[in-house]
Amino acid sequence: xxxxxxRLHRQQVIFAGAALAVLAVLLLVTGTTMAHDYHSALAxxxxxxxxxxxxxxxxxxxxxxxxxxxxxxxxxxxxxxxWGAPLVAKEFEQxxxxxxxxxxxxxxxxxxxxxAYVLAAAAAWxxxxxxxxxxWRGPEDALHGGxxxxxxxxxxxxxxxxxxFAVALGIAAGTMLRRVLPAMATTLAxxxxxxxxxxxxxxxxxxxxxxHSFRLVNDVSGAPAGAWIISKIIIxxxxxxxxxxxxxxxxxxxHAALFNNSAASCLAAHGFRRLVVYQPAGRFWTFQAIEFTxxxxxxxxxxxxxxxxxxxxxx
Amino acid sequence: MRTTESEMAVRTIGxxxxxxPTWALxxxxxxxxxxxxxxxxxxxxxGKTTLLRLLVGLSSPSVGEAFVLDKPPRQSQDFLASVxxxxxxxxxxxxxxxxxxxxxxxxxxxxxxxxxxxxxxxxRHIPLDRPVETLSGGQRSQVALGLxxxxxxxxxxxxxxxxxxxxxxxxxxxxxxxxxxxxxxLTVVLSSHLLHDLERVxxxxxxxxxxxxxxxxxxxHILETHKVLVGPRRAAAEIEGRYRVVRAVHxxxxxxxxxxxxxxxxxxTWELSDVGLEDVVLAYMGDDGxxxxxxxxxxxxxx
Numbered sequence: 001x002x003x004x005x006x007r008l009h010r011q012q013v014i015f016a017g018a019a020l021a022v023l024a025v026l027l028l029v030t031g032t033t034m035a036h037d038y039h040s041a042l043a044x045x046x047x048x049x050x051x052x053x054x055x056x057x058x059x060x061x062x063x064x065x066x067x068x069x070x071x072x073x074x075x076x077x078x079x080x081x082x083w084g085a086p087l088v089a090k091e092f093e094q095x096x097x098x099x100x101x102x103x104x105x106x107x108x109x110x111x112x113x114x115x116a117y118v119l120a121a122a123a124a125w126x127x128x129x130x131x132x133x134x135x136w137r138g139p140e141d142a143l144h145g146g147x148x149x150x151x152x153x154x155x156x157x158x159x160x161x162x163x164x165f166a167v168a169l170g171i172a173a174g175t176m177l178r179r180v181l182p183a184m185a186t187t188l189a190x191x192x193x194x195x196x197x198x199x200x201x202x203x204x205x206x207x208x209x210x211x212h213s214f215r216l217v218n219d220v221s222g223a224p225a226g227a228w229i230i231s232k233i234i235i236x237x238x239x240x241x242x243x244x245x246x247x248x249x250x251x252x253x254x255h256a257a258l259f260n261n262s263a264a265s266c267l268a269a270h271g272f273r274r275l276v277v278y279q280p281a282g283r284f285w286t287f288q289a290i291e292f293t294x295x296x297x298x299x300x301x302x303x304x305x306x307x308x309x310x311x312x313x314x315x
Numbered sequence: 316m317r318t319t320e321s322e323m324a325v326r327t328i329g330x331x332x333x334x335x336p337t338w339a340l341x342x343x344x345x346x347x348x349x350x351x352x353x354x355x356x357x358x359x360x361x362g363k364t365t366l367l368r369l370l371v372g373l374s375s376p377s378v379g380e381a382f383v384l385d386k387p388p389r390q391s392q393d394f395l396a397s398v399x400x401x402x403x404x405x406x407x408x409x410x411x412x413x414x415x416x417x418x419x420x421x422x423x424x425x426x427x428x429x430x431x432x433x434x435x436x437x438x439r440h441i442p443l444d445r446p447v448e449t450l451s452g453g454q455r456s457q458v459a460l461g462l463x464x465x466x467x468x469x470x471x472x473x474x475x476x477x478x479x480x481x482x483x484x485x486x487x488x489x490x491x492x493x494x495x496x497x498x499x500x501l502t503v504v505l506s507s508h509l510l511h512d513l514e515r516v517x518x519x520x521x522x523x524x525x526x527x528x529x530x531x532x533x534x535x536h537i538l539e540t541h542k543v544l545v546g547p548r549r550a551a552a553e554i555e556g557r558y559r560v561v562r563a564v565h566x567x568x569x570x571x572x573x574x575x576x577x578x579x580x581x582x583x584t585w586e587l588s589d590v591g592l593e594d595v596v597l598a599y600m601g602d603d604g605x606x607x608x609x610x611x612x613x614x615x616x617x618x
Contacts, residue, residue, distance in 0.1 A: 003418065003419065003422050004419045004422060004423065007411065007415060007419065008408065008411075094406060094408070094409065095402060095403075095404060095406035096406045096407070096408055098373060098400070098402035098406050099402065099406050099407065099408075099459075099462070100423070101373060102371050102372075102373065102395065102398070102399075102400040102402075103395065103420065103423035103424055103466070104392055104395050104396045104423055104424035104425055104426070104466070105392070105395070105423045105424075106390040106391065106392060106395065107390055108390065311390065314368075314373065314374035314375060315368070315373040315374060
């Protein structure tokens with residue numbers, strides 16, 4: 001069984017391994033430089049107590065590599081497309097399910113070992129990539145004081161869960177559709193949909209966000225460094241959203257102020273406040289754990305579905 | 316040539332398989348005694364592939380029961396080890412070599428005979444070290460047969476193994492098969508829509524037509540019991556009442572009947588003659604192949 005899996009998938013494994021190696025070399029080289037820059041800059045500005053602009057100044061020339069690292073968020077999807085989707089679908093396209101499912105191994109154990117190996121490989125790759133990226137982004141994330149944002153999707157434990165989920169989704173789609181290309185298309189659509197829904201809609205609600213309101217002043221963020229700011233609005237004294245487009249929403253005394261730069265102080269004088277809704281940086285690991293659990297549970301359900309199909313449905 | 320139930324390698328009772336609204340196989344009841352090499356014949360779409368897939372457990376029946384070696388096809392190592400299957404088009408992993416296929420087989424089966432398979436393929440000059448996609452169709456079929464035999468099954472099911480082969484490759488494939496069944500009590504069921512190919516290696520026949528079993532018997536017994544009767548037309552009705560008339564051709568005064576007789580018919584009215592297997596099969600399939608005969612009818616008499 002093991003040898004069959006290795007022999008049939010070794011090209012994919014070698015290809016993925018090579019890609020990971022290239023990424024590793026690239027990140028190790030640039031990451032070492034970045035860490036060096038960061039520490040020497042910290043030493044300099046620390047001595048003169050002028051670190052305020054450091055995030056803006058450092059790493060400005062690294063745009064390409066930063067984009068590349070950000071792009072690692074699509075890697076889990078690639079596992080789903082090229083490892084997950086063909087796993088069962090390719091057998092059907094070649095007709096080899098008739099060969100392999102009539103050997104002395106039950107379909108259940110064939111499926112179990114195949115799925116186990118592919119999922120383990122995906123998890124290992126996702127983990128290795130995440131470790132690299134986490135290390136590489138270390139200086140930058142330290143500067144920002146938090147890892148919500150792009151870092152949430154490409155560092156920590158979430159890349160592992162995404163990779164496992166993408167592969168499970170690919171396997172399920174391939175098992176159901178029995179054709180590689182439709183299975184890949186379904187995997188792509190499903191992955192984007194679920195990741196989008198969780199990331200944009202569910203994630204801000206994992207834990208009730210902190211709502212902080214304060215006197216309206218320009219240019220003050222109101223949230224601690226590294227926090228994930230979900231919304232930032234102006235509210236009137238009754239707590240309703242400030243609506244400058246309706247005359248009733250703006251106190252008469254401030255109408256004139258809207259057309260010069262004193263609007264903020266005028267509104268502040270009339271009891272308008274700034275409301276910031278955010279998740280503090282300290283909740284990073286809680287959020288990672290919740291996101292991880294969601295995707296692993298989804299993956300488990302998809303795998304169970306695929307296994308049931310393989311065992312029960314006519315070949 | 317009658318055998319008891321426990322000696323049946325393959326038995327089905329009212330087996331049927333429906334895909335959506337259409338029945339691919341209906342009311343199929345067959346018995347294949349152990350050790351037979353059985354030809355599963357019938358026109359395209361008669362349900363041959365469906366039957367074989369039901370027997371090997373790749374699909375499950377809509378109605379009825381199937382037994383292979385007295386066990387219903389199921390997902391257990393025991394069952395899978397006892398049945399060999401060669402699917403239509405002889406599917407193989409294109410990028411793997413014959414030797415790699417044999418190694419895989421040894422990992423996937425507790426009982427596996429690589430050496431014999433290797434020798435058999437070498438004797439037929441099949442390259443073992445080239446990806447199978449570079450082999451000819453005949454060579455691929457030989458590799459697939461080698462895999463099926465290396466499993467050392469008790470029942471071997473082959474689906475249209477020679478359909479895609481040229482006459483030479485066809486002969487070689489059947490020779491390989493004949494070698495393999497020469498010793499031991501392997502039971503083989505091989506399907507084809509061309510009876511001619513199988514006549515040499517088979518001693519039993521299952522005829523499916525119109526999704527039903529028309530015939531399932533030893534070839535010797537079929538030839539013994541099927542006769543052509545030629546006699547006066549006025550006496551035909553009496554024969555049709557007494558025997559199963561497979562086919563009747565009537566001219567103005569004379570009738571020519573293909574009849575299934577369990578006991579010899581002694582009646583000077585009728586002239587009896589032997590009939591070839593192909594004619595019997597064609598008669599059951601309702602097509603005499605020549606299209607030159609007069610009005611034909613396929614008559615199902617009492618059985």
